[in-house]
Amino acid sequence: MMMCSVLFVACGTKPVREGVMGPLENAQWETKAQIRNLKENKTQTVDIDIMAIKDTRARFEITAILGYQVASLVMSPQEISYAIYPEKKFFYGRS
Numbered sequence: 001m002m003m004c005s006v007l008f009v010a011c012g013t014k015p016v017r018e019g020v021m022g023p024l025e026n027a028q029w030e031t032k033a034q035i036r037n038l039k040e041n042k043t044q045t046v047d048i049d050i051m052a053i054k055d056t057r058a059r060f061e062i063t064a065i066l067g068y069q070v071a072s073l074v075m076s077p078q079e080i081s082y083a084i085y086p087e088k089k090f091f092y093g094r095s
Contacts, residue, residue, distance in 0.1 A: 024054070025053065025054050026051075026052070026053055026054070027051075027052050027054075028049070028050065028051050028052070029049075029050040030047065030048070030049055030050075031047075031048045031050070032045055032046065032047055032048065033045070033046050033048055033062075044064065045064075045065075046062050046063060046064050046070055047062070047063050047064075048060055048061070048062050049061040049063075055077070056076060056077075057074065057075070057076045058074070058075055058076075059072070059073070059074050060072065060073040060074075069085050070084070070085060070086065071083060071084045071085060072085075075095060076095070077095060078094060078095055079092070079093065079094055079095055080092075080093055080094075080095050081093075
């Protein structure tokens with residue numbers, strides 16, 4: 001069994017205010033995560049792009065160095081699905 005820990009690192013920004021057209025409905029973030037394999041004592045850093053539609057859906061695209069796509073995750077209040085590309089696996093279910 002492989003044991004991994006994940007550490008999320010993000011930059012602080014000033015608070016987002018509602019625009020002239022009303023409340024913010026769509027948003028996009030970029031962040032990084034550090035994945036540690038404690039068994040092999042190795043660390044990898046991945047980039048995470050997050051796209052969200054308020055109260056509806058969120059999508060996470062995880063990429064490694066040089067843009068190598070690692071995984072995609074899409075979730076809504078009712079369901080979740082994700083693909084892990086290096087392992088060629090796809091998972092789908094209810095939230």
